[in-house]
Amino acid sequence: MKEDQLIKIRRELHQIPELGFKEFETQKYLLNIIDSFPQDYLTVEKWETGIFVKVKGNDPEKTVGYRADIDGLPLEESTGLTFSSKHKGRMHACGHDFHMTVALAALENLAQDPPKNNIVFMFQPAEEGPGGAEPMLQSNAMQRCKPDVIFALHIAPDLPVGTVSSRAGLLFANTSELFIDLKGKGGHAAYPHQTKDMVVAASFLVTNFQQIVSRRVDPLDSAVITVGKITGGTVQNIIAEDARLEGTIRTMSPQAMIEVKKEIEKMVKGAEISNDCSISIDYGSNYYQVENDADYVQAFTEIVSQTGYIYEEAAPAMTGEDFGYMLKEIPGFMFWLGVNSEAGLHHSKLNPDEKALEVGKSIVVEGLRKL
Numbered sequence: 600m601k602e603d604q605l606i607k608i609r610r611e612l613h614q615i616p617e618l619g620f621k622e623f624e625t626q627k628y629l630l631n632i633i634d635s636f637p638q639d640y641l642t643v644e645k646w647e648t649g650i651f652v653k654v655k656g657n658d659p660e661k662t663v664g665y666r667a668d669i670d671g672l673p674l675e676e677s678t679g680l681t682f683s684s685k686h687k688g689r690m691h692a693c694g695h696d697f698h699m700t701v702a703l704a705a706l707e708n709l710a711q712d713p714p715k716n717n718i719v720f721m722f723q724p725a726e727e728g729p730g731g732a733e734p735m736l737q738s739n740a741m742q743r744c745k746p747d748v749i750f751a752l753h754i755a756p757d758l759p760v761g762t763v764s765s766r767a768g769l770l771f772a773n774t775s776e777l778f779i780d781l782k783g784k785g786g787h788a789a790y791p792h793q794t795k796d797m798v799v800a801a802s803f804l805v806t807n808f809q810q811i812v813s814r815r816v817d818p819l820d821s822a823v824i825t826v827g828k829i830t831g832g833t834v835q836n837i838i839a840e841d842a843r844l845e846g847t848i849r850t851m852s853p854q855a856m857i858e859v860k861k862e863i864e865k866m867v868k869g870a871e872i873s874n875d876c877s878i879s880i881d882y883g884s885n886y887y888q889v890e891n892d893a894d895y896v897q898a899f900t901e902i903v904s905q906t907g908y909i910y911e912e913a914a915p916a917m918t919g920e921d922f923g924y925m926l927k928e929i930p931g932f933m934f935w936l937g938v939n940s941e942a943g944l945h946h947s948k949l950n951p952d953e954k955a956l957e958v959g960k961s962i963v964v965e966g967l968r969k970l
């Protein structure tokens with residue numbers, strides 16, 4: 600696939616971001632492109648809004664897996680690009696348009712010139728939530744073509760084009776979503792003593808959660824509690840009867856995740872007693888850490904150096920990825936692909952450099968042929 604075609608596909612995908620398990624247009628688009636490739640060695644199977652594509656190797660000893668996530672984020676794009684999202688309030692702000700394009704380009708290469716080993720591509724829904732990797736892994740379709748090794752990439756806005764990065768061991772954190780609903784008693788703003796103010800109770804929780812991070816988690820381990828959204832109340836002179844916090848927890852170890860949740864629950868109980876209200880917690884979707892296999896990372900660094908691109912050792916990051924579930928069962932790794940964007944991941948101005956598509960394609964093709 601030539602660079603202009605890579606860019607065309609990426610831009611078309613960029614315009615149609617969809618949320619987890621609602622990637623209907625995306626699935627249709629991907630199937631159309633896959634259909635245009637030589638079919639002699641391919642088997643294509645839909646799974647929910649995702650797709651499995653198997654490539655039959657010509658002398659297989661094993662199956663190598665490659666995963667690309669396909670969902671977008673609930674965010675209004677503000678890049679001003681001519682090919683901006685056509686879906687209001689939805690954006691490929693985490694680079695999944697890049698991830699899909701690279702996977703398609705690699706698939707076309709293998710469909711034209713089949714590799715030695717069997718290959719399976721997974722176009723996976725719902726990475727941003729509620730999580731597609733775990734059910735895709737457990738699916739019958741996956742059981743029929745389970746890879747012996749698996750890998751995936753994620754775009755890295757802070758790395759230059761031509762640089763890729765990874766590390767042996769922990770790359771991404773354990774994550775849990777956090778939704779907290781508070782129910783008190785509303786009333787007149789001038790008579791607080793007759794009410795149970797849920798804006799005050801919610802504020803107490805938001806501020807005090809930071810003490811869990813600074814005073815409960817071992818400083819040599821790490822945790823993040825971020826509340827990204829607060830809603831509550833109706834108008835400036837009515838005391839709020841309801842409030843809701845929406846956030847996420849990140850930890851370096853699975854153990855720290857258990858401890859942070861215990862501490863949140865204790866704090867919530869305390870807030871219930873002191874505010875005389877009821878509070879419920881929902882942990883939404885949870886992702887297991889991305890733990891890279893040291894031997895495969897080593898093999899990958901050699902493949903990168905053969906392609907002439909630059910490999911840098913990565914630091915662990917507090918981002919989450921449900922690809923962690925795949926790596927828990929199948930050895931492999933995830934790597935960062937430099938895309939040089941001033942705006943970072945999950946930002947409405949994220950604008951990855953399209954020259955990175957070719958880099959991603961070459962490295963993934965080599966990885967699939969040589970791992």
Ligand SMILES: CC(=O)N[C@@H](CCC[C@H](N)C(=O)O)C(=O)O
Nearest residue numbers: 727728774775776847918919920
């Ligand atoms: C790579 C990346 O940005 N992944 C997301 C995963 C989100 C998991 C879940 N919805 C949560 O917020 O906990 C991330 O935010 O790290």
